[in-house]
Amino acid sequence: xxxxLQGDTGEWEIVIGLEIHAQxxxxxxxxxxxxxxxxxQPNTQVSLVDAGMPGMLPVLNEVCVEQAVRTGLGLNAKxxxxxxxxxxxxxxPDLPTGYQISQFxxxxxxxxxxxxxxxDGTTKEIRITRLHLEQDAGKSIHDxxxxxxxxxxxxxxxxxxxxxxxxxxxxxxxxxxxxxxxxMILRYLGTCDGNMDxxxxxxxxxxxxxxxxxxxxxxxxxxxxxxSLKAVQQAxxxxxxxQLEVLEEGGEIKQETRLWDSDKMETRAMRSxxxxxxxxxxxxxxxxxxxxxxxxxxxxxxxxxxxxxxxKKRFVKEFGLSLYDSSILITDRARADYFETVATGHDPKIAxxxxxNELLGALNKQDLDLTQTPVSAQQLAxxxxxxxxxxxxxxxxxDVFAEMMDTSKDASTIVExxxxxxxxxxGTIEALVDEVIAENPDNLAAYKSGKDRLFGFFVGxxxxxxxxxxxPAVVNEVLKxxx
Amino acid sequence: xxxLTHLTIADALKSLTAKEITATELxxxxxxxxxxxxxxxxKTSEQALEQAKESxxxxxxxxxxxxxxxxxxxxxxxxxxxxxxxxxxxxxENFVPPYESTVTQKLLESGSVFLGKTNLxxxxxxxxxxxxxxxxxxxxxxxxxxxxxxxxxxxxxxGSATIVASGLAMGATGTDTGGSIRQPAGFCGIVGIKPTxxxxxxxxxxxxxxxxxQAGVFARTVEDSALLLHAIAGHDPKDSTSATQxxxxxxxxxxGDIRGLKVxxxxxxxxxxxxxxxxxxxxxxxxxxxxxxxxxxDISLPHTKSALAAYYIIAPAEASSNLARYDGVRxxxxxxGKDLDDTYAKxxxxxxxxxxxxxxxxxxxxxxxxxxDAYYKKAQKVRRLIRDDFVSAYEQCDVILTPTSPxxxxxxxxxxxxxxxxxxxxVFTVPINIAGLPGISVPAGLDTKGLPLGLxxxxxxxxxxxxxxxxxxxxxxxxxxxLTLNIRQAA
Numbered sequence: 001x002x003x004x005l006q007g008d009t010g011e012w013e014i015v016i017g018l019e020i021h022a023q024x025x026x027x028x029x030x031x032x033x034x035x036x037x038x039x040x041q042p043n044t045q046v047s048l049v050d051a052g053m054p055g056m057l058p059v060l061n062e063v064c065v066e067q068a069v070r071t072g073l074g075l076n077a078k079x080x081x082x083x084x085x086x087x088x089x090x091x092x093p094d095l096p097t098g099y100q101i102s103q104f105x106x107x108x109x110x111x112x113x114x115x116x117x118x119x120d121g122t123t124k125e126i127r128i129t130r131l132h133l134e135q136d137a138g139k140s141i142h143d144x145x146x147x148x149x150x151x152x153x154x155x156x157x158x159x160x161x162x163x164x165x166x167x168x169x170x171x172x173x174x175x176x177x178x179x180x181x182x183x184m185i186l187r188y189l190g191t192c193d194g195n196m197d198x199x200x201x202x203x204x205x206x207x208x209x210x211x212x213x214x215x216x217x218x219x220x221x222x223x224x225x226x227x228s229l230k231a232v233q234q235a236x237x238x239x240x241x242x243q244l245e246v247l248e249e250g251g252e253i254k255q256e257t258r259l260w261d262s263d264k265m266e267t268r269a270m271r272s273x274x275x276x277x278x279x280x281x282x283x284x285x286x287x288x289x290x291x292x293x294x295x296x297x298x299x300x301x302x303x304x305x306x307x308x309x310x311x312k313k314r315f316v317k318e319f320g321l322s323l324y325d326s327s328i329l330i331t332d333r334a335r336a337d338y339f340e341t342v343a344t345g346h347d348p349k350i351a352x353x354x355x356x357n358e359l360l361g362a363l364n365k366q367d368l369d370l371t372q373t374p375v376s377a378q379q380l381a382x383x384x385x386x387x388x389x390x391x392x393x394x395x396x397x398x399d400v401f402a403e404m405m406d407t408s409k410d411a412s413t414i415v416e417x418x419x420x421x422x423x424x425x426x427g428t429i430e431a432l433v434d435e436v437i438a439e440n441p442d443n444l445a446a447y448k449s450g451k452d453r454l455f456g457f458f459v460g461x462x463x464x465x466x467x468x469x470x471x472p473a474v475v476n477e478v479l480k481x482x483x
Numbered sequence: 484x485x486x487l488t489h490l491t492i493a494d495a496l497k498s499l500t501a502k503e504i505t506a507t508e509l510x511x512x513x514x515x516x517x518x519x520x521x522x523x524x525x526k527t528s529e530q531a532l533e534q535a536k537e538s539x540x541x542x543x544x545x546x547x548x549x550x551x552x553x554x555x556x557x558x559x560x561x562x563x564x565x566x567x568x569x570x571x572x573x574x575x576e577n578f579v580p581p582y583e584s585t586v587t588q589k590l591l592e593s594g595s596v597f598l599g600k601t602n603l604x605x606x607x608x609x610x611x612x613x614x615x616x617x618x619x620x621x622x623x624x625x626x627x628x629x630x631x632x633x634x635x636x637x638x639x640x641x642g643s644a645t646i647v648a649s650g651l652a653m654g655a656t657g658t659d660t661g662g663s664i665r666q667p668a669g670f671c672g673i674v675g676i677k678p679t680x681x682x683x684x685x686x687x688x689x690x691x692x693x694x695x696x697q698a699g700v701f702a703r704t705v706e707d708s709a710l711l712l713h714a715i716a717g718h719d720p721k722d723s724t725s726a727t728q729x730x731x732x733x734x735x736x737x738x739g740d741i742r743g744l745k746v747x748x749x750x751x752x753x754x755x756x757x758x759x760x761x762x763x764x765x766x767x768x769x770x771x772x773x774x775x776x777x778x779x780x781d782i783s784l785p786h787t788k789s790a791l792a793a794y795y796i797i798a799p800a801e802a803s804s805n806l807a808r809y810d811g812v813r814x815x816x817x818x819x820g821k822d823l824d825d826t827y828a829k830x831x832x833x834x835x836x837x838x839x840x841x842x843x844x845x846x847x848x849x850x851x852x853x854x855x856d857a858y859y860k861k862a863q864k865v866r867r868l869i870r871d872d873f874v875s876a877y878e879q880c881d882v883i884l885t886p887t888s889p890x891x892x893x894x895x896x897x898x899x900x901x902x903x904x905x906x907x908x909x910v911f912t913v914p915i916n917i918a919g920l921p922g923i924s925v926p927a928g929l930d931t932k933g934l935p936l937g938l939x940x941x942x943x944x945x946x947x948x949x950x951x952x953x954x955x956x957x958x959x960x961x962x963x964x965x966l967t968l969n970i971r972q973a974a
Contacts, residue, residue, distance in 0.1 A: 046584055048581075051813060052813065053580070053582070053814070054562060054568070054570070054575065054578070054580070054687065054689045054690075055561075055580075055584060055687040055688050055689045055690065055806070056686075057685060057686055057721060057723065058689075058721050058723070059720065059722075059723055060723065089803075089804050089807060089850070091807065091810060093810070093812045093823065096808060096812070097807065097808045098804065098806075098807020098808050098810060099804050101806060192879060199712065232585050258503060259780070263830075276850045278851050280803075280804070280850035280851055280852075280855075281850075282800060282801075282804070282855075282859060283848055285692070285693035285694035285724075285801055286693050286723060286725055287723050287724075288724060336797040395853065404619055406812075408905070420509045
């Protein structure tokens with residue numbers, strides 16, 4: 001739902017465009033052979049090129065190009081077979097060469113489109129303006145010394161994709177849905193790990209307001225340093241309120257770059273349009289224009305995995321799942337794969353139930369993610385098989401599952417070891433029923449006098465006596481007979 | 484005994500192979516000659532003698548390589564591992580690279596001996612070698628008419644040209660962005676070749692203007708220059724702009740036969756106020772080639788007059804970005820300021836010389852918002868037109884003959900107060916860089932002051948062979964006597 005703000009003078013629409021910086025999954029950097037691994041000791045993953053040493057030259061890493069093309073295809077975007085690397089010039093200590101190699105006029109990927117999932121179950125299309133390749137800068141560390149700053153160049157030169165959206169986003173929820181969808185697609189494609197907490201995915205948020213019904217865009221501000229979905233929510237909420245106040249008082253929004261301060265929960269001006277850097281973009285003379293062969297692009301297209309939206313639709317169609325369950329299951333590729341393994345040979349709806357309610361619930365409780373699950377998909381499938389062939393009841397199965405979460409043992413082993421096999425033998429159950437009836441003459445009389453609800457009491461007692469192992473259907477049948 | 488410092492590389496290699504001389508003797512002879520021209524920034528005599536010793540061992544055990552034992556000078560724009568590399572700038576005064584440029588690596592692998600790092604105009608910016616933080620270089624030639632006046636050796640590779648012309652080294656490396664090899668070669672009476680853009684790797688060469696910079700060599704003969712160029716050229720995966728062209732044996736192109744060769748004479752190079760002696764030597768050159776059987780053809784390169792303007796936009800634009808890395812943060816000079824911006828300003832203010840600052844400011848201006856289209860973009864259009872000029876010209880001819888410079892060497896101090904006048908020095912050499920073509924300067928005679936004049940041959944892309952073949956004819960016809968003429972010697 002498009003988010004609007006109610007002011008004294010009328011209703012305002014929040015218009016948002018996003019620039020997402022996604023670090024490419026590749027073993028080495030965009031223009032050097034240095035490693036890209038996260039978390040290494042400062043300045044241990046820096047080549048002479050990354051450090052901007054005199055006479056050093058960039059050499060393009062083909063893997064990064066392939067990843068950008070793969071991402072472009074995943075965003076249903078146009079792949080530009082001719083693109084150019086430009087230099088974006090500015091001085092900063094963590095930018096060793098004094099320029100960032102980026103793509104300005106001719107990016108590798110052009111216009112695309114993705115669908116985001118709205119709260120009410122509908123979808124909305126968001127247009128992608130472009131995707132371009134660029135280098136990351138290093139990191140300035142200001143809090144290690146009272147008067148000095150330190151520089152870590154490990155990140156310097158790592159490959160980024162900047163994905164720019166059209167201002168099609170209306171409000172914080174849509175912004176989060178958009179980022180989540182982009183992240184999901186990148187993870188499916190294996191082109192970015194999407195870990196916002198490690199900085200491998202970052203967003204700049206462009207926010208403006210306009211009166212409801214007006215078509216032209218208002219003046220925007222760009223918010224930087226927005227490093228989590230929560231921060232996106234908060235920053236948009238703050239910034240749209242701030243703009244509302246200015247506009248309602250008849251003021252004008254200044255086009256400027258603002259910084260999100262997550263401690264103070266506010267945005268504040270970093271630099272105005274007048275102070276904005278003049279980046280003096282020009283084609284990098286150290287690099288030839290990038291020309292892709294259409295056959296190569298086609299090859300990449302053919303190896304594209306099934307993307308989340310396709311998978312969601314297939315789960316609904318093929319497995320008869322609800323759109324809601326399907327959406328939950330396709331959140332990440334591993335989860336979807338897990339589900340599909342469990343669903344093979346079993347009722348997919350039951351499988352979906354078990355994955356969503358039991359497995360994900362239990363993992364969540366233990367603060368684990370799916371990659372750390374003690375119960376493999378094959379093991380969960382094994383448990384469902386025991387339910388399906390009546391070896392255990394659904395109720396016992398939950399206990400068995402809890403045990404599996406604790407021990408990682410197979411369901412059949414646990415059932416065997418603990419003697420949890422369901423009792424379906426009518427003779428055994430009749431004996432239990434007789435015992436229960438004999439032990440509860442008062443309730444029997446009450447039942448006979450018309451208190452039908454007591455039937456449940458008898459079922460419960462029999463189940464209890466069987467330690468839950470009696471087949472509930474058989475118990476029902478025998479009880480009906482005997483009562 | 485012959486003066487070892489007067490040998491050609493080709494002859495020295497023969498003598499070394501025949502064990503008539505040793506690399507150590509050869510190297511020592513060059514080390515012993517005093518540098519009275521301020522041609523070196525850093526001498527590496529000890530290392531040179533070590534290398535010579537190793538070279539002698541290779542001659543002993545029969546594993547000598549293509550340039551084994553040949554003492555060379557290296558322009559101080561090539562990074563040399565463990566040896567200070569300054570770019571003639573104060574900002575890199577104490578910079579010792581932990582890596583070797585591809586060109587010098589190749590020379591080391593060819594067995595050559597490095598005598599030291601030669602002086603230049605700071606970062607390659609200049610045509611006089613007076614823009615050096617390590618002092619100006621003096622042209623080794625003494626004028627016969629004004630013997631007391633010191634002349635410039637040309638630039639930016641003035642130090643390299645000087646050591647070769649004066650017998651301080653047998654050859655040297657240079658870089659040429661707008662004429663920085665050919666113009667000093669012309670001024671110093673030696674051979675200088677700038678190959679096709681992409682022929683030599685730029686890896687480890689301190690960048691001035693990346694799309695124009697190209698490494699090349701100086702030598703006293705065409706044959707020697709062919710030997711040297713072969714040693715430094717070739718594809719390098721570390722430089723994305725280096726080409727995968729096959730590398731011919733350039734010495735094989737010195738056939739002495741240019742019959743039927745079509746030599747173009749571009750009318751636009753006939754400048755209005757060009758000294759008569761330049762026109763004369765140019766006509767003479769054409770005559771020599773004609774007598775050797777070449778056909779002289781009048782051609783037109785219509786956009787020549789715009790080349791210098793385009794160059795002084797493109798080169799500073801790239802330089803302004805290439806030199807941004809000298810910020811005092813990681814290496815080189817650092818002058819502490821009160822905050823970051825102040826540190827930048829103080830460091831760069833103290834570290835760069837006037838000409839470098841002028842080009843950084845020009846380059847920053849032409850790339851800035853609002854001016855980009857009018858300057859940089861337009862210059863790129865001119866660049867295409869100039870390239871097209873050459874493409875059309877080469878439909879009519881195989882090689883182009885021009886003077887190297889519109890004058891011979893000028894006195895030190897002249898043109899210093901007028902950058903435009905200084906820039907005009909490169910009017911004949913700049914278009915070749917803009918088009919990315921190979922060019923060679925061959926000594927052809929002396930001007931009225933008794934100073935050398937060079938002729939420039941411009942080739943088709945990747946056709947250095949025709950340049951060498953044609954230059955060889957001029958060299959023989961001119962019979963230029965370098966070392967034995969008016970070279971300043973130590974008292």
